[in-house]
Amino acid sequence: MIRPHRSHPLWIAYLLHRLSGLGLALFLPVHFYVLAFALNEPERLDGFLRFADNPLVKIAEFGLVFLLAVHVFGGLRLLALEFLPWSPRQKTLAASAVAAAFLVAGTFFLQAV
Amino acid sequence: MISIYSFLLETLTAINAAPSFTVIEAVLSASMQEMDVSVWRGDASGGGLEHFRVPAEESQTILDVVAWIQQYADPTLSYRYACRVGMCGSCAMMVNGVPRWTCRTHVKKVLKDNAITIEPLRNLPVIKDLAADMDPFFDKWVAAGGVHHPTKTRNEPIEILDPKTPERVETDTGIECINCSVCYAACDTVSSNVDFLGPAALQRAWTIYLDPKDADPNVILDAVSGKGGCHNCHSQGSCTLHCPNGLNPMKAIAGLKRATVASFFKGGR
Numbered sequence: 386m387i388r389p390h391r392s393h394p395l396w397i398a399y400l401l402h403r404l405s406g407l408g409l410a411l412f413l414p415v416h417f418y419v420l421a422f423a424l425n426e427p428e429r430l431d432g433f434l435r436f437a438d439n440p441l442v443k444i445a446e447f448g449l450v451f452l453l454a455v456h457v458f459g460g461l462r463l464l465a466l467e468f469l470p471w472s473p474r475q476k477t478l479a480a481s482a483v484a485a486a487f488l489v490a491g492t493f494f495l496q497a498v
Numbered sequence: 499m500i501s502i503y504s505f506l507l508e509t510l511t512a513i514n515a516a517p518s519f520t521v522i523e524a525v526l527s528a529s530m531q532e533m534d535v536s537v538w539r540g541d542a543s544g545g546g547l548e549h550f551r552v553p554a555e556e557s558q559t560i561l562d563v564v565a566w567i568q569q570y571a572d573p574t575l576s577y578r579y580a581c582r583v584g585m586c587g588s589c590a591m592m593v594n595g596v597p598r599w600t601c602r603t604h605v606k607k608v609l610k611d612n613a614i615t616i617e618p619l620r621n622l623p624v625i626k627d628l629a630a631d632m633d634p635f636f637d638k639w640v641a642a643g644g645v646h647h648p649t650k651t652r653n654e655p656i657e658i659l660d661p662k663t664p665e666r667v668e669t670d671t672g673i674e675c676i677n678c679s680v681c682y683a684a685c686d687t688v689s690s691n692v693d694f695l696g697p698a699a700l701q702r703a704w705t706i707y708l709d710p711k712d713a714d715p716n717v718i719l720d721a722v723s724g725k726g727g728c729h730n731c732h733s734q735g736s737c738t739l740h741c742p743n744g745l746n747p748m749k750a751i752a753g754l755k756r757a758t759v760a761s762f763f764k765g766g767r
Contacts, residue, residue, distance in 0.1 A: 388595055389594060389595035389596045390595060390596045390597060390620075390683075390684050390736055390740065391686070391734075391736065393735065393736070393739050395733070395734055395735030395736075395738075395739070396686075396734045396735065396736060399732055399733070399734045399735075463733060466733055466748075466752060467733060467752040467755050467756070468752075468755075468756060468759075470752070470753065470756065
């Protein structure tokens with residue numbers, strides 16, 4: 386359970402950033418190991434790619450993209466928080482603008498797909 | 499509103515009788531609601547929670563609760579307070595796991611299932627019971643370089659500052675600190691890194707750094723960019739959330755991060 390002094394959005398954002406970073410750090414060595422099959426053992430790579438068509442792996446891939454997205458936006462959030470000396474009002478406006486941009490771009494993307 | 503309890507107390511004092519705890523308790527149990535209060539008792543070697551039944555009152559603060567226990571239940575309870583009006587910064591404690599200034603925390607705001615847990619401030623050594631040792635907090639205040647480095651002597655006229663400059667406006671947002679150590683107790687970076695200077699000391703350093711009257715801002719940048727300096731901060735924001743005076747130490751630390759990075763890229767240190 387999250388202790389009382391930590392139960393606020395910024396701390397949860399920190400936790401998500403940390404956990405997603407750890408998850409990606411564990412994933413990357415495996416990722417490079419599998420990619421290395423393309424050079425050394427193409428048959429093993431093909432075998433792995435067939436395994437990767439498994440629906441469960443597809444769901445895991447979604448998790449991976451989620452971790453990446455959380456980590457990227459968490460990092461951008463930190464950079465903005467620490468390196469842009471904005472007022473809280475400006476930050477709210479900027480966050481709203483980014484959210485609106487994602488909404489528009491996401492709708493456009495879904496239409497295109 | 500005068501409660502039955504305080505009326506009884508005044509009456510007993512008026513007839514010059516020592517307030518008898520058993521008499522008061524008998525009246526209280528019959529006429530007043532009581533709360534379950536768990537108070538941490540112990541010292542640097544260890545301790546645990548002790549339970550008390552404390553009468554509920556109108557407009558009661560956590561400091562009132564602690565004072566009641568010390569005066570009517572157990573006179574050996576140790577705690578620290580001075581002004582009782584949120585000026586001096588001496589009465590901060592952990593209330594239900596959250597650091598708070600107890601003199602201005604109303605019971606009704608924090609009471610959960612008719613119970614309250616009161617513990618000494620986190621991240622500081624305990625002297626006894628609810629009194630934490632503030633020495634590390636103040637030592638870091640000095641270590642962060644938050645000391646004015648004068649440019650003039652006392653014989654020269656006082657320098658006039660324009661209150662509207664961006665630096666002064668930013669400084670104004672950080673100077674109302676009462677040194678209560680609530681931010682220090684809220685900070686997880688302090689608990690995981692004993693060298694970390696902490697939010698209050700770094701905020702102080704930031705306001706001195708911005709002061710145009712300060713002779714050597716680079717001394718401050720050196721002090722805050724070392725091993726326990728501003729770059730240890732993870733921007734978790736607990737300091738800012740819990741600051742009883744509504745200050746934003748996280749913003750001040752971000753300012754120091756920018757200043758040290760800018761100094762580095764300008765060929766500084």
